[in-house]
Amino acid sequence: MVHISRISFRKYGNFVDNLRLYVRGGSGGMGLPRLGGQGGDGGNVWVVATKSMTLKSIKDKYPHKRFVGEPGVNSSVRVLKGDKGKDKEIFAPVGITVTSDEGKVLGHLNAEGDRVMVAKGGPGGSFYSAFQPSKGQAKHIRLDLKLIADMGLVGFPNAGKSSLLTAMSNATPQIASYAFTTLKPEVGKLMYPDYKQISIADLPGLIEGAHINKGMGHKFLKHVERTKQLLFVVDVCGFQLANKTPFRPAFEAVQLLTKELELYKEELVLKPALLVVNKMDLPSAEDKLQELKEQLQNPDEFSDLLPDDMIPKNYITFRHVVPVSATNGFGIDHLKSCIRESLDEEAAIAIKAIHQDRLQTLRNQLQGTFSLQ
Structure with missing residues (x-):
């Protein structure tokens, strides 16, 4: 029986349905105090649903499991307002619940193209921050696959x-x-x-x-x-x-x-x-x-x-x-x-319930109109 259980567990283990990743938004760009220039904001990190991806393929392709947005561009004499850093996208399968390490739900990916921002880039340096940029958000997140x-x-x-x-x-x-x-x-x-x-x-x-x-x-x-x-x-x-x-x-x-x-x-x-x-x-x-x-x-x-x-x-x-x-x-x-x-x-x-809710909403609106008159 021990031999059987070991085989079963090992083969199931090839299917990955939970993945822990490190994400960090890009740092903001430097401002330019002399001319009041503003640095670009750092890039955000997103998890994006796509049907062509699995959690196992993420694990295999990115063994480091680190995803960082690009930094914002520094302000310069030629370009006073620096460009925003490029966002980083993590392509994940449909049916993912994105949570923080503490278990807080950050969002769901129920259909192809759904997006959840998981780390915001830091603001660029400006007059309001003495032209000093900020670092992006950094955290660990979990991608939890639940079949739909x-x-x-x-x-x-x-x-x-x-x-x-x-x-x-x-x-x-x-x-x-x-x-x-x-x-x-x-x-x-x-x-x-x-x-x-x-x-x-x-x-x-x-x-x-x-x-x-x-x-x-x-x-x-x-x-x-x-x-x-x-x-x-x-x-x-x-x-x-x-x-x-x-x-x-x-x-x-x-x-x-x-x-x-x-x-x-x-x-x-x-x-x-x-x-x-x-x-x-x-x-x-x-x-x-x-x-x-x-x-x-x-x-x-x-x-x-x-x-x-x-x-x-x-x-x-x-x-x-x-x-x-x-x-x-x-x-x-x-x-x-x-x-x-x-x-x-x-x-x-379900359709009947939706129609009833819409009808009740319409009745409430009509009653509100008549009461105003």
């Missing part, structure tokens, strides 16, 4: 998430025969007949204790935050990580997954969710599916089956419970339809 996807696959190792993603989409995740089969996050695209595309993120499998960063812990859970909806995947016949860990029937697996998400960040379990019951090609799968459905319909009646530390504050009501077999393709088309239906429903709710 419509659906996030949530499940324990060997639930069949990677196989399911392969069966549904164009993704080809690396799949191994040992417990931690997902070697790095993968995003697959579902294409529908009307050319609608839906993204699904397959993330490293959770283990018990993930909320306190056991296993891949927070590496997994932070990505769940950036998905619109959750797609729980459980093995219809239950799950056991290792010989020394307890066997979990499907109902227990669902509630333990819920509890892990809840303990990490309670609002995660408020996301719309679907449940995929995988491996329906196995013997006695139908009987186990019926048992699971009954337990999900009346979770309070079966809560005594769960250890106290596995009972979530709120049981998730799944929009759809879909039995599938990723191995032979059973139920895959129906699952795609359920995913589309759930996302379309949520989009319609």
